[in-house]
Amino acid sequence: MSVLTADNLIIDVPGREAGSPLNLEIRPGQVWGVLGPNGAGKSTLIHTLAGLRAPRTGQLQVDGNSLAAMKRRDVARQLGLVFQEHHDGFPATVLETALVGRHPWLSPWQMERAEDLAFAEQALEALDVGHLRDRSVDTLSGGERQRVAIATLMTQNPAIWLLDEPSNHLDLHHQVAVMQLLAEQAAGGKAVFMCLHDLNLAARWCDQLLLLYPGGEACWGPADTMLEVSVLERLYGHRLVTVEADGAPVFVPAR
Amino acid sequence: MPGSNPSRPLLLLGLIGVMAGIASVSLGSSAVGLLDTLKVLIGGGTELQRTLVLELRLPRTLSAYAVGGLLAVAGALMQVLLRNPLADPYVLGLSGGAAVGALLAMLAGLAGVLVSGSAFAGAMFATLLVFGLAHGRGSWTSSRLLLTGVVVAAGWGALITLMLAMAPARQLPGMLYWLMGDLSHAGNPWPALILLFVVCLLVFPLGRTLNVLARGPLQAAALGVSVRPLEWLIYLLASLLTATAVTLAGSIGFVGLVVPHMLRLVLGNDQRLILPACALAGGALLVLADMLARVIIAPEQLPVGVITALLGVPTFLYLLYRSR
Numbered sequence: 337m338s339v340l341t342a343d344n345l346i347i348d349v350p351g352r353e354a355g356s357p358l359n360l361e362i363r364p365g366q367v368w369g370v371l372g373p374n375g376a377g378k379s380t381l382i383h384t385l386a387g388l389r390a391p392r393t394g395q396l397q398v399d400g401n402s403l404a405a406m407k408r409r410d411v412a413r414q415l416g417l418v419f420q421e422h423h424d425g426f427p428a429t430v431l432e433t434a435l436v437g438r439h440p441w442l443s444p445w446q447m448e449r450a451e452d453l454a455f456a457e458q459a460l461e462a463l464d465v466g467h468l469r470d471r472s473v474d475t476l477s478g479g480e481r482q483r484v485a486i487a488t489l490m491t492q493n494p495a496i497w498l499l500d501e502p503s504n505h506l507d508l509h510h511q512v513a514v515m516q517l518l519a520e521q522a523a524g525g526k527a528v529f530m531c532l533h534d535l536n537l538a539a540r541w542c543d544q545l546l547l548l549y550p551g552g553e554a555c556w557g558p559a560d561t562m563l564e565v566s567v568l569e570r571l572y573g574h575r576l577v578t579v580e581a582d583g584a585p586v587f588v589p590a591r
Numbered sequence: 592m593p594g595s596n597p598s599r600p601l602l603l604l605g606l607i608g609v610m611a612g613i614a615s616v617s618l619g620s621s622a623v624g625l626l627d628t629l630k631v632l633i634g635g636g637t638e639l640q641r642t643l644v645l646e647l648r649l650p651r652t653l654s655a656y657a658v659g660g661l662l663a664v665a666g667a668l669m670q671v672l673l674r675n676p677l678a679d680p681y682v683l684g685l686s687g688g689a690a691v692g693a694l695l696a697m698l699a700g701l702a703g704v705l706v707s708g709s710a711f712a713g714a715m716f717a718t719l720l721v722f723g724l725a726h727g728r729g730s731w732t733s734s735r736l737l738l739t740g741v742v743v744a745a746g747w748g749a750l751i752t753l754m755l756a757m758a759p760a761r762q763l764p765g766m767l768y769w770l771m772g773d774l775s776h777a778g779n780p781w782p783a784l785i786l787l788f789v790v791c792l793l794v795f796p797l798g799r800t801l802n803v804l805a806r807g808p809l810q811a812a813a814l815g816v817s818v819r820p821l822e823w824l825i826y827l828l829a830s831l832l833t834a835t836a837v838t839l840a841g842s843i844g845f846v847g848l849v850v851p852h853m854l855r856l857v858l859g860n861d862q863r864l865i866l867p868a869c870a871l872a873g874g875a876l877l878v879l880a881d882m883l884a885r886v887i888i889a890p891e892q893l894p895v896g897v898i899t900a901l902l903g904v905p906t907f908l909y910l911l912y913r914s915r
Contacts (some may be wrong), residue, residue: 383809386813388809408817409815410815412814416813416814417813423806423807425674426671426674426676428806432859432861436806439799439800439815439816444799445795
């Protein structure tokens, strides 16, 4: 259980003047969604929160410890992320790829133990890729590769989960399955923070929303207060139509 | 990886190395029979046999083993560092720097240890040059390191050609032999063998971190690896191994490229297994190649680099052809 806090954080987007400083507290049990048009800085924000990129100004802390001062290994025990792109320099099997997630938990002299293997296998099953365990990752479809990446994060088992468009490449069923899994993880005490392009996934599964505008302004809060049609229309620069389905509003882009 | 026993392939490769070594000390322009060789190795044999096996062939065979192992491990490290399966120990211009050093010494009329020392100095200079230039002003990436190295290597190539063109005719054969790799002046093999052993010990605790690095620098950083220091460590380590190998035997091509590839095809890409396996297989391969170089047109010798290239070129083309 860890809390990630950002104080007066301004992310470093090249060529951008400034932006509104972010003051976030990402707590266990929360599911955050980040919405914004292309180039608004969603990925930059995720990378900054993970400590992989220095912010222009501001402080990041995990449970009160400055993220920049922590050892990478300790950071990786608290906080993990799924990248938008997956680079496989050398072919590896699905199981090997997931097992890499145990790295921060093992000392240099340790081999992976049976329990690490169990972690990875369980994660692969949870993401419905257990049957692919011996396949080489470079033979997988985009959606399968995406699920292996999420399984790697699950194997890493950090307290704070950062995900850059986790629904990328996923078919309809697996989009819902992944969202369900993330909601369950949050219910079990994890903090989930993800960029999404699908408004309706965000509306349905996130309890906190952060809207990022191209100029760098941002606003955030509980999801039900953020999902105003006029606000979302301004965010994307596109008119939206709201319909009611399954007891909740669904946003459809107007033609 | 879990489930498989890593010691079996390593034992097998070690055994192949020992057999190659025995063959190498018994064969040559005048062969010593297998039984006689074994007798010599356990302390018997005639005076002539003892001289031939223990004083002439054994140091050379050990040198070949060390050089092959060093080159293969350096190649595997460079491939992980640059995340480029086509990288080899020489890709960053190291052999070029060593060659310029060695040829300059030869042109100056020096021989023996002075040529080796000059080659080592050239290799370390090339390493630091690329290290400094790739640092540059902007952000450091492995593609930037690769480009810097390749361009510097082209510069070395031009200098080598210039020196060959200007060299007196009687020095040319020695220079060409050095450039193609030649173990006949290898000298004391022990420093290189000890370095190889130490690196294999280092590699185990480093191995899993290298596995993570092979998944890309961002993913590695996200999994708790301090990427930048690790990359410089690998770069300097691989450079040291290559410089040591080049100093002993000139620039021998293809061992560092082909051995890691062949092993990955069979054993997968767990660095904890691949790196020691490279040391053993690279050593065995170069011992065999050096033996062929001594035997094929005995009593004349071929540069061993010719043999490794003749074996390496078709193997590499085959690998390239079947990869996507």
